[in-house]
Amino acid sequence: MSDGTAIEWTDATWNPVTGCTKITRGCDNCYAARFAERWRGVPGHPFENGFDLTLRPERVGQPLRWKRPRMIFVNSMSDLFHKKVPRHFIDSVFDTMEAAHWHTFQVLTKRSSPMRNYLRARYGEERGPSHIWCGVSVEDTSGVPRITHLRDSPAGVRFLSVEPLIGAVGEMDLTGIDWVIAGGESGPGARPIHLEWVREVRDQCLAQNVAFFFKQWGGLRPKSGGRELDGQEWNQFPETRLEAL
Template identity: 65%
Template sequence: MAQKSEIEWTDATWNPVTGCTKVGPGCDNCYAERFAERWRGIPGHPYEQGFDLRLWPARLRQPLLWKKPRMIFVNSMSDLFHKDVDRRHIDRVFETMEVADWHVYQVLTKRSSLMRNYVRARYAGGKVPTHIWLGVSVEDAAHKGRIDHLRQINSEARFISFEPLLGPIGNVELTGIAWAIVGGESGPRARAMRPDWATELRLACQHFDVAFFFKQWGGARPKSGGRLLEGEEWNGFPWRIVPISIVQELRT
């Protein structure tokens, strides 16, 4: 687990799974793949296998060792709901999140139907614990269906990452969504994000009362274009869904 994350909307990362495969245009220039493949073939390195899928049972209990509450991005270097991740391993990830309930967990996927089906079965129609946040990545209008899958989960803590934003989203139904993160692509082959695409989402969030976080314009490096949208920083965060018992700890 990373002790500190450079990702603006979380505190730390936890990777009980690493590696993935591509499922859409948002994956074309994957930052995690680019990082992992630098180390392929180096004996003893955590990414000796590059970006090939790997389960890490030894990491499953890491959040239990952190006593101070944190926001933890689960699988920043993979997708927990990849079709080749053993369901028993997913069960153990959720067991840890349920036990170490002094943290907030941010689980983000592009395999939205698999997440929906798993969560429905695990909680048997009941609500997902409010400290486990479930989100989907949506890069363009063609993948808005992931939002529909997310809204079919019984949770108060649903979020969307529109990153990298590769095209206009258009009309979008955000009822029941707590948080939206918008950002452009970064890296050597970054595709440009148009301002009107981001503004369109900001206005949609305003209409549906969704906390709006503008992460970056992107470019050759994540910070290349800065974070200002319409001349302002947008740091919306859904404090209303953070469990009351840990709000103060996370604010400090």
Template identity: 70%
Template sequence: MAQKSDIEWTDATWNPVTGCTKVGPGCDNCYAKRFAERWRGIPGHPYEQGFDLTLWPSRLKQPVLWKKPRMIFVNSMSDLFHKDIDRTFIDAVFDAMEQADWHVYQVLTKRSSLMRNYVRKRYDGGPIPRHIWLGVSV
């Protein structure tokens, strides 16, 4: 989790999940996997587990602690809609985003159908909160 980001289109990153698995050709040049695997096996490093899918419940409270509004890239080191992430954990991520609504959240996925199905069910077909931006990367 970075309070400041070098990514030009965001202010901070927030990674309540790290790691992923390839879903298609768009994953061939994944920067997150290259970065995380460099640290695999280094005791105590946040990426000691490499790019294995890992949930970080302790990170769910981070956005509410940031009082100054920020543009936050959610899961820059993962995909929130990975098939192995339980819906209850995705709910907890959305709960955190809804609670700290002074931030703008950027959520990108390569799993568009899973995202679509999730938000339809969560918001009962109604509008997604304006401070949560959802997108698909290819």
């Protein structure tokens, strides 16, 4: 767990699973894979096995020992709903999140249908705990169907990460969605982001009364292009977050 992060929309990260496999164009320049693979083969390093999927049961209880409330990005270095993560292990992660109710947890996936199926099995027809936020990535029009899977998920809070935004997303039905994050790609080989793509996302959020957060323009470094969109920073959070402040 990292108490502190450069990610603008969260306070800390927690990685009970690390490693993943690429499944969409949005994964092509994955920062987590790039970081982990630097350490492959280094004896004793946490990423000795690079970005191979690795369960880390010793980390599952970490948030319970962290007493000051935080917003925690779950598995910033993996995807909890990867097909090789056993159901019982996902259960243990959710058990911890439910018990550590003083924190806010942000679970993000590209594997939207497995997440939907899991949440339905765990919570049935009722919305899950309001301090457990579940989201899906949408990098361009190809990711838009994940929004339907998310809408059909009984998550306490539902959010989209439109990042890295590598193409226009087109029309989105944001019914039942509480929050949208957008941002450009960063790092070596970062693909360009276009102003009209970002405006399209923001304007749909404004029209449908959904909180909008613009993280970055991206570039070689995350801060290269700043965060202003049309002369201002967009730092909106869902109402549940505002109530907790």
